Amino acid sequence: MTATRRLRREPPAFRHVEVRRVEPLNPRMVRVTLGGAELAGFTVEQPAASVRVLLPTPGGADLVVPSWNGNEFLLPDGRRPTIRTLTPWRFDPDALELDVGIVVHGGGVASDWALSAEPGEPAAISGPGRGYTVDGDAPAYLVAGDETAIPAITQVLDAIPDATPVEVRVEVAHSDGRLALPEYPGATVEWCDLQPGAPPGDALAAAVRDVELPDGTRVWAAGEAAAVQRIRRHLFDDCGLPRAQTSVRGYWKHGRAGDGDDDV
Numbered sequence: 373m374t375a376t377r378r379l380r381r382e383p384p385a386f387r388h389v390e391v392r393r394v395e396p397l398n399p400r401m402v403r404v405t406l407g408g409a410e411l412a413g414f415t416v417e418q419p420a421a422s423v424r425v426l427l428p429t430p431g432g433a434d435l436v437v438p439s440w441n442g443n444e445f446l447l448p449d450g451r452r453p454t455i456r457t458l459t460p461w462r463f464d465p466d467a468l469e470l471d472v473g474i475v476v477h478g479g480g481v482a483s484d485w486a487l488s489a490e491p492g493e494p495a496a497i498s499g500p501g502r503g504y505t506v507d508g509d510a511p512a513y514l515v516a517g518d519e520t521a522i523p524a525i526t527q528v529l530d531a532i533p534d535a536t537p538v539e540v541r542v543e544v545a546h547s548d549g550r551l552a553l554p555e556y557p558g559a560t561v562e563w564c565d566l567q568p569g570a571p572p573g574d575a576l577a578a579a580v581r582d583v584e585l586p587d588g589t590r591v592w593a594a595g596e597a598a599a600v601q602r603i604r605r606h607l608f609d610d611c612g613l614p615r616a617q618t619s620v621r622g623y624w625k626h627g628r629a630g631d632g633d634d635d636v
C-alpha cells in the first residue's frame with residue numbers, strides 16, 4: 373500500500389519587513405518593531421493570534437524567503453528556514469508597523485536575534501494565524517501563561533469586558549521578567565516565580581490549581597507544552613470544566629527548538 377502524505381493548507385505569503393526599533397522592556401523581554409510597505413492590508417482581528425516570523429539565518433548573508441512544498445516551508449537548497457511563531461502584539465496600520473515581544477531566554481535564535489537586531493535588518497512575516505474569541509457573557513475568566521504569553525495575555529485582557537472578574541496568573545523564570553501591565557478593572561494579577569531547577573511551568577500549574585473557578589468560568593492559558601498539558605488535566609479531570617470553556621495552548625517545548633505550531 374502506498375502511504376499518502378496529507379497536504380497542509382498553505383500559510384499566507386511572507387511579507388518583507390525590516391527592523392524599525394528594538395526596545396528592551398525588561399531584562400527578559402525585548403520589543404521589536406517591524407515595518408514596511410508590504411504590511412499594507414495586514415490585519416489582526418482577534419487577541420492572542422500568531423505570526424510566523426522568518427529570521428535571517430545566523431551567519432547567513434541575505435534573507436531568503438522559502439517556498440511552501442505542500443507540507444512545510446523550505447529554502448531553495450532544501451534546508452529549513454529559521455521561522456519562529458510570535459504574537460502580533462500591536463499593529464499600527466498608518467505607520468505599517470508591527471510590534472512583537474520576544475522573550476530573552478538565553479539559548480534560541482529568536483532570543484539571540486532580539487538582542488542583536490539593528491534597525492534596517494530584514495525579516496519577513498506570514499499570518500496572522502487564528503486567535504481567541506472572548507466570550508463577553510462569561511461570568512468569570514482565568515487567564516494564565518508564562519513570559520511568552522505576556523503579549524497575548526495583555527490582548528485577551530483588553531478584550532474581556534471591564535465588569536468581568538478575571539484571575540490572571542503569569543509565571544516568570546526570573547523575577548525581573550515582570551512587566552507593568554496596563555490597568556484592567558476586573559483583573560487580579562499574580563506573578564509566580566519559577567523556582568531554580570523546577571521544570572518550566574511548574575509555578576504556573578501550581579498557581580492555576582489554587583484558583584477557584586466559579587461555574588461557567590472561561591479559561592485561556594498558554595506556555596510550555598508539558599506544563600500546559602498538566603493544566604489541561606487539572607481543568608478537565610479535577611475541575612470537570614467542559615473543553616468548550618477552555619483554550620489551552622502549548623507555545624514552546626522544553627528542549628526543542630521552534631514551536632511546531634500548526635495553526636499559524
Ligand SMILES: Cc1cc2nc3c(=O)[nH]c(=O)nc-3n(C[C@H](O)[C@H](O)[C@H](O)COP(=O)(O)OP(=O)(O)OC[C@H]3O[C@@H](n4cnc5c(N)ncnc54)[C@H](O)[C@@H]3O)c2cc1C
Pocket residue numbers: 421422456457458459460472473474475476477479480481482483484519520521523524622623624625626627628629630631633
Ligand atoms: C501562538 C504562539 C504565540 C507565541 N507568542 C510568543 C511571543 O509573543 N513571544 C515569545 O517570546 N514567544 C512566543 N511564542 C513562543 C516562541 O515561539 C518559542 O518560545 C520559540 O521557541 C522561541 O524561539 P527561539 O529561537 O528563541 O528558541 P528555539 O531556538 O526555538 O529553542 C531553543 C531552546 O530554547 C528553549 N526555549 C524556547 N523558548 C523558551 C522560553 N521562552 N524560555 C526558556 N526556554 C525556551 C527550547 O526549548 C530549546 O531548548 C509563541 C508561540 C506560539 C505557538
